Amino acid sequence: MKAFFKKFSVVLFIILSTMITKSSFAQTDQDAIMMSKNYFCGGAVYGYSSWKNYWEGTFKRDNLNLGNVSTQTISIMGNYGIKNNLNVLFNLPYIQTKASEGTLHGLKGVQDLSLWLKWLPVSKSVGKGTLSVFGLAGISLPVSDYTPDFLPMSIGLHSTNVAGRITLDYELGKFFVTGSGTYTYRNNIKLDRSSYYTTELHLTNEVEMPDVVNWNFRTGYRSGHLIAEAIVSNMTTLGGFDIRKNDAPFASNKMNVTTAGMGFKYTLKNLHQLAFVGNAGYTLSGRNVGQSAYASAGVFYAFNVTGSNKKNKKSSNQ
Amino acid sequence: MKNKFSISAIFFSGLIIIMVSCSKNIEGRTYNAPALTPANIDLEAGSWKTVLLTRPDTFLLPVPSAITLPGYIGELNEIKGLQLNLTGAQKENIKYWSAGAVLRWNEIMRELVAKHNLPPYQNEDGIYPIPTAANAFAYPQFPFSNPPYAARAYAYVAAAQYDALVAAWHYKKLYNRAAPYKVDSIINANALAVKTDLPSYPSEQAVLAGVTAEMMKMLFPTEIAFINQKVEELQLATMGSGACVRSDWTAGETLGRQIASLFAARGRTDNTSKAVGTQAQWDSLATATSGKGQIPWISLELPVRPPMLPFFGNVKPFLFDSLTVVNVLRPGPPPSTGSEQMKKETQEVYDIVQNPSSDKIAIIQLWADGVGTVTPPGHWNEIAAEDFVNQNYSEVRWARNFALLNMAEMDAAIVCWNTKFYYFNPRPGQLNPAIKTLTGTPNFPSFISGHSIFSATAATILGHIIPERANAYNAMAQEAALSRLYGGIHYRSDIEVGLDVGKNIGAYAVHRAITDGAE
Numbered sequence: 001m002k003a004f005f006k007k008f009s010v011v012l013f014i015i016l017s018t019m020i021t022k023s024s025f026a027q028t029d030q031d032a033i034m035m036s037k038n039y040f041c042g043g044a045v046y047g048y049s050s051w052k053n054y055w056e057g058t059f060k061r062d063n064l065n066l067g068n069v070s071t072q073t074i075s076i077m078g079n080y081g082i083k084n085n086l087n088v089l090f091n092l093p094y095i096q097t098k099a100s101e102g103t104l105h106g107l108k109g110v111q112d113l114s115l116w117l118k119w120l121p122v123s124k125s126v127g128k129g130t131l132s133v134f135g136l137a138g139i140s141l142p143v144s145d146y147t148p149d150f151l152p153m154s155i156g157l158h159s160t161n162v163a164g165r166i167t168l169d170y171e172l173g174k175f176f177v178t179g180s181g182t183y184t185y186r187n188n189i190k191l192d193r194s195s196y197y198t199t200e201l202h203l204t205n206e207v208e209m210p211d212v213v214n215w216n217f218r219t220g221y222r223s224g225h226l227i228a229e230a231i232v233s234n235m236t237t238l239g240g241f242d243i244r245k246n247d248a249p250f251a252s253n254k255m256n257v258t259t260a261g262m263g264f265k266y267t268l269k270n271l272h273q274l275a276f277v278g279n280a281g282y283t284l285s286g287r288n289v290g291q292s293a294y295a296s297a298g299v300f301y302a303f304n305v306t307g308s309n310k311k312n313k314k315s316s317n318q
Numbered sequence: 319m320k321n322k323f324s325i326s327a328i329f330f331s332g333l334i335i336i337m338v339s340c341s342k343n344i345e346g347r348t349y350n351a352p353a354l355t356p357a358n359i360d361l362e363a364g365s366w367k368t369v370l371l372t373r374p375d376t377f378l379l380p381v382p383s384a385i386t387l388p389g390y391i392g393e394l395n396e397i398k399g400l401q402l403n404l405t406g407a408q409k410e411n412i413k414y415w416s417a418g419a420v421l422r423w424n425e426i427m428r429e430l431v432a433k434h435n436l437p438p439y440q441n442e443d444g445i446y447p448i449p450t451a452a453n454a455f456a457y458p459q460f461p462f463s464n465p466p467y468a469a470r471a472y473a474y475v476a477a478a479q480y481d482a483l484v485a486a487w488h489y490k491k492l493y494n495r496a497a498p499y500k501v502d503s504i505i506n507a508n509a510l511a512v513k514t515d516l517p518s519y520p521s522e523q524a525v526l527a528g529v530t531a532e533m534m535k536m537l538f539p540t541e542i543a544f545i546n547q548k549v550e551e552l553q554l555a556t557m558g559s560g561a562c563v564r565s566d567w568t569a570g571e572t573l574g575r576q577i578a579s580l581f582a583a584r585g586r587t588d589n590t591s592k593a594v595g596t597q598a599q600w601d602s603l604a605t606a607t608s609g610k611g612q613i614p615w616i617s618l619e620l621p622v623r624p625p626m627l628p629f630f631g632n633v634k635p636f637l638f639d640s641l642t643v644v645n646v647l648r649p650g651p652p653p654s655t656g657s658e659q660m661k662k663e664t665q666e667v668y669d670i671v672q673n674p675s676s677d678k679i680a681i682i683q684l685w686a687d688g689v690g691t692v693t694p695p696g697h698w699n700e701i702a703a704e705d706f707v708n709q710n711y712s713e714v715r716w717a718r719n720f721a722l723l724n725m726a727e728m729d730a731a732i733v734c735w736n737t738k739f740y741y742f743n744p745r746p747g748q749l750n751p752a753i754k755t756l757t758g759t760p761n762f763p764s765f766i767s768g769h770s771i772f773s774a775t776a777a778t779i780l781g782h783i784i785p786e787r788a789n790a791y792n793a794m795a796q797e798a799a800l801s802r803l804y805g806g807i808h809y810r811s812d813i814e815v816g817l818d819v820g821k822n823i824g825a826y827a828v829h830r831a832i833t834d835g836a837e
Contacts, residue, residue, distance in 0.1 A: 061439075064620035103618055103747050105671060105754035105806065145676045149683050150756070188342055192683035195700060197690050201429035203346035203700070245457070246439040247690050248758075 028079070029089050029116040030216055032132055032169030032178045035081035038306045042078040045277065045298030047071075051290030054152075057242030058287060067101025069152050069290060075298075080305075085120040092143070095155040104153055107146065111156045114140035129172035134180075136165040149191045151249040152290065158251075159186040159209045176222045176229075182214040189251060198241050198252060207252050210239030218263075225272075227265040231281065234258045243288050253288040260284055261294070275300045347704060348425065351417035356712040359516040360836075363714040364488030367834040369477045369636065369721065370580045374488035377576040379569055382495050382519045393563035394502050400558045401508040408558055412510050415555040419526045420479060420716035421703055426548060427475055427530075428692040428699060430538045434463040435690055437623070437761070444621035448594060454539040461538065465768055466630040466731045468693040470590060471537045473636060473721075473728035475530060478581040480721035482529040482574045483714040486520050489573075495519035499560045509560030520570030521562035522713045527552050528574025536582050588634040593627040600624055607742040613655040613749070615742045615763040626762045631736025636725035637826040647733045647822055649815045652743050652765035660749070663809040667746040668753050671806035678804045679756060685769060685801040686757045694769050694798070695727040698776035701794070705784055718836050719783050723776060726827035730775040730820060731768070737819070738763040746809060755806035767808045770799035770816025771823070778824020782831055795820070 035041055050070040053062050075093040082088060096108035115138060122133040141160045148158040167180035186209035195203050213236050220229030240254035261281020268274045280295040364374050383389050404412075415422055438458035440446050447458050454460040461467055497518035499509040506513070516522075527549045534545045549571075556562050562570075603625075607614035617623050634640060638647070653659035674682075687694045702723055706716055743765035747753045760768070773795035781788030799817050802808035831837060 101620070103753075103755045103759045103806075105674070105756045147676070147679050147683055150679070188344065192680040193686065193691075194684065194697075195428075195432075195692060197429070197432035197692075201425070201432050201692070202344070203348055203425070204344055206344045208342045208344055244436060244690075247436055248688075 028077075029118060029136055029138065029165075030167075030180065031218075032134060032167060032171075032176065034085060034118065034120055035079050035087050035302070037081045037084050038304050039081045039302055040078060040305050041080075041300055041302035042076075043275075043277075043298055043300030045073075045075045045077065045296050047073040047075070047294060047296035049073075049292045049294035051283070051292040054290040055243075055286050055288055056245055056247070059245060060291075063102075065102035066099045066104070066152070069097065069099050071098075071155075071292075072096045073296075085123075087118040089116040089118060090114065097153045097155060099153065107150065107153050107155050109146045109155055110144045111142065111146065112140045112158075113143045114138060126170070127172075129170055132169045132171070134165075134167035134169070136163075136167065136182075138163040138165070147192060148189055148251045149193065151251070157186075157189065157209070159189045161186045171222065174221050174223050175219075177219045178217070180214075180216045182216075184212040184214070186211055191251075196250070198250065209252055210237050210254070212237050225267045225269055227263070229263050231261045231263055231279070232259070240288075249288060255289050256285075256287040257289045258284045258286070273302050275302070348417065348421065348707060349414075351421070351707050353413075353416035353512045354418040354421075354713070354716075355512050355710055356514060356516075356715075357710040358712060358715075359514050360487065360712040360714050361491055361516070362487075363484055363712070363718075363836070364491050366484050366487075366714075366718065366836050367830075368481045368484050369725070370584060371481045371485060371577065374485045377485065377573055379485075379489045379493075379520060379573055382493055382565060382569070385495065385501055390563070390565070393565055394498055394505065397498050397505055397557060397560055397563055398502075398508075400554075401505065401560060404510075404558055408554060409510070411551055412555045412559045415523070415552055416510070416512065416559065417707070418713060418716055419523045419552060420713055420720060421707065422552075423475070423479070423526060423530045423548075424699055424703055424720060426545075427472060427534070428696045430534065430541055431463045431468045431471065431696050432690060432692045434459065434461055434538060435468065435693060437462060437464070437689065440621050446621070446623055451539060459540055463538075463693070464626050465687075465693040465695065465772075466593070466627050466633075466735055469695040469724075469728045469731035469772070470585075470588075470633065472695050472699060473724040474537065474581050474585055475533045476717065476720040476724040477636060478529050478533050478578050479526055480714075480717040481580070482525045482577040483522060483717045485573060485577060486522050486525040486570060487714050489520055489569075490517040490522075493517065493519050495566070497561055498563050505560045511556075511559035511561035516712075518562045518566045520573055521556060521566040522570065523552055523556040524562065524567040524570025525574040525577075526713070526717075528571035529578045530574070532575045532578030533581060536585060584634075589632045590630070593630040593633065594624075595629050597624075600628060603628060603739060603742050611654070611656070612742075613744050615744045616748060617761055618745060618747055618759050619761055623761050625739070626760070627735065628739045628762070629735075631732055631734075631739055633728075633732050635729040635732050637729050637823070637830060643733050643736050647819060648737050648740065649766065649819055651741055652809075652811055652815070655744065655749065659811075660809070663811060664746050664749045664753075666810060667803065667806055667808075668750055670804060671753060671756060674756055674804070681797055681801045682756050682805045685773075685798040686805070687769070688758045688760075694772040695724065695731070695776075697798075698723065698727065698772065698780070701791075702776070702780055702783075705780075705787060709784065715836065718834070722779050722783070722827045722831050725830075726775045726779050726823055727772055729826070730771045730823045733819060733823060734766060734768050734771045734816070735762075737766050738768075741765050743812075745807060747806065753806050757802075757805040757807060759807050764808060765812050766816035766819060767799060767802050767812040768816070769802050770795075770808075770813045771820040773798040774817040774820025775824040775827070776820075778821050779827040779831065782824075782828045 052068050073093050073095050077091040079089045091114045093111045095111050098106035119135045139162050142158045163184040165182040169178045189207050191205045216233040218229045218231040237254045263279035265277045278297040282293045283291045449458045449460040451460045494517045499506045531545045604614035687697050743763045745764045777791035777795035781791045799813045
């Protein structure tokens with residue numbers, strides 16, 4: 001879960017976990033899979049991302065005073081089926097950053113808790129396949145007082161966000177296509193300093209955070225035990241400003257990014273409660289972000305909280 | 319079903335509360351500052367001690383025409399016309415400038431400093447281009463308003479504003495032409511200006527516009543269009559508010575520009591033009607340090623960047639002479655780079671940065687004032703300005719207090735840079751590369767801490783100006799100084815000596831304050 005809250009809440013710069021969790025482990029906020037009523041699926045994912053090149057506005061460069069900026073993330077996530085067509089999901093990441101060169105100190109800490117409600121109001125046959133429509137609403141809020149003002153070493157942007165998403169999924173046999181669009185409203189953040197410059201001087205510690213739109217497309221193979229998919233995603237910041245040449249990045253920069261990646265999930269045949277997930281990807285283009293490559297791996301366990309652990313822990317599209 | 323609805327209800331009402339409770343609209347702290355209402359108009363300020371002007375009437379200001387003559391009546395009609403046709407935006411502009419022209423120009427200065435406070439990006443061959451005033455618009459734009467450059471810029475603007483207002487007050491008292499709102503009952507009825515007994519010839523806002531614009535053009539040559547626009551806004555605000563007529567304005571702006579020329583001439587010969595130096599000079603600093611048996615500073619940036627304005631320490635100060643910098647104010651040496659003491663202090667820095675608490679990080683961030691900011695002297699201008707807003711000063715007293723602060727800060731920069739490049743002492747991260755810093759490592763030697771000297775200097779003079787805040791200023795200075803140890807970029811002795819030297823420089827400003835005729 002969490003996918004995309006992270007995306008912007010983790011410095012794009014550090015696209016890291018964003019992408020990491022974007023794909024299909026057990027049920028996530030980005031996929032088109034629901035947990036059945038009374039089932040809980042919980043797990044942990046480790047992610048690593050790193051970039052050497054980054055964009056100041058549209059100017060692409062490296063920086064010998066940073067070398068490779070890497071981010072490691074351990075995320076605890078879960079998904080519970082309130083009903084067969086209504087799930088609640090959470091994600092809580094612990095993040096650590098590091099620059100391989102230069103003098104800057106890495107930072108670490110628990111970042112933002114995100115919560116999603118995932119609702120499946122429509123699922124019906126169209127042609128030879130099944131079309132499903134999902135509606136999601138999410139919030140994310142910082143759970144520690146980490147600083148958003150030491151980019152690119154900060155572990156996030158510290159804004160409280162609310163988001164709405166529509167997801168469409170079409171399944172034809174074992175093949176599927178999923179697309180989603182998300183609008184995220186980001187609350188203002190507060191810095192520890194008393195003034196800052198964006199394109200003008202602000203005599204306040206409060207920073208207006210531009211809203212964000214995300215698009216996510218994925219397609220591939222989906223069966224009861226294996227999901228393998230290709231993923232393309234885009235994040236566009238609605239406003240914000242460019243990093244000037246040789247300036248430091250700032251929380252309200254116009255952070256845009258397009259990534260491509262792959263993901264898989266494998267559920268054990270003789271222990272169907274247990275699933276392994278992994279994914280990897282690369283940043284194709286960006287603005288005011290690092291060109292990160294990322295990979296992640298995780299394990300999930302699902303069970304019926306009422307104790308009657310029958311088979312079907314998940315019900316695709318029902 | 320019920321379960322579902324209650325969870326959903328809580329969830330969605332939570333979303334709505336978050337969105338509704340927090341408007342994104344942000345206003346700066348001084349945006350709605352009240353109109354300047356002087357407790358005392360300081361009518362005698364024409365006799366206050368000037369900085370460069372030898373006499374308040376060095377530049378002659380013509381006798382204004384009598385208020386009974388047709389020319390003046392026509393000028394009153396111009397004001398009435400402006401008053402009748404003020405748009406909402408113009409009223410907003412009047413309100414903005416009514417908080418005080420010294421305050422607003424100071425804020426504009428800070429904005430220009432922050433905007434231009436960017437170190438140049440290297441060329442493809444790894445060489446850093448150096449900004450030059452002769453080619454100001456080419457990359458890298460001139461100036462790179464780093465802390466010494468900024469300290470000097472704030473000082474020249476503030477000192478010039480002060481001298482210009484002393485001259486203005488001299489003529490105000492001499493010619494004693496009443497403000498339009500005193501002369502005409504219709505203008506009085508419609509006036510948006512705060513009404514005082516201060517004569518309006520020459521307009522103090524016009525003097526400030528002229529002197530400040532002229533100084534800013536020298537200091538920030540790429541900003542002339544922006545600055546001219548501010549001058550026009552201030553002129554319209556002042557005349558539209560009923561505070562002055564066109565001849566008050568014209569006389570004031572001319573006077574301001576003339577006085578700026580004195581300061582610009584000083585600025586061209588104060589040694590700043592030699593502050594960058596050459597490769598041979600930079601090398602000789604290292605050689606001299608090695609010759610004394612000390613490890614010389616090296617840049618920790620890649621590609622290696624030449625030190626920031628290494629000969630700024632030779633710039634001519636305002637509050638004392640250059641010999642005083644070297645013989646009186648420059649402190650003795652830091653602990654030897656090979657000493658047990660230096661080893662201990664380096665270890666202390668290493669230990670401090672290991673596991674920083676969020677409280678420490680907040681302190682580091684509050685005082686970092688690094689790239690893209692107003693710099694430490696600018697931060698102390700911010701602190702001063704927001705306290706001055708509550709003091710009901712006249713414009714001339716505002717200018718005097720900023721001149722004292724900023725001349726002291728420039729002189730602090732001179733003493734600091736003189737010390738840094740005399741000892742050429744390495745940063746903690748050079749002696750122990752395992753030290754990772756929580757703020758950018760400045761590209762100049764360690765001893766003594768700039769933040770410490772700037773802060774102690776500022777706290778000393780501001781504590782004299784507003785005694786009830788003295789303890790608070792000293793506490794801020796301590797915190798600002800220690801933030802550099804917490805950040806991993808200074809040893810404790812850099813900070814302790816820096817604070818001591820700052821207090822000594824502040825004392826020169828206090829001495830001037832006691833003897834300038836304003837107290």
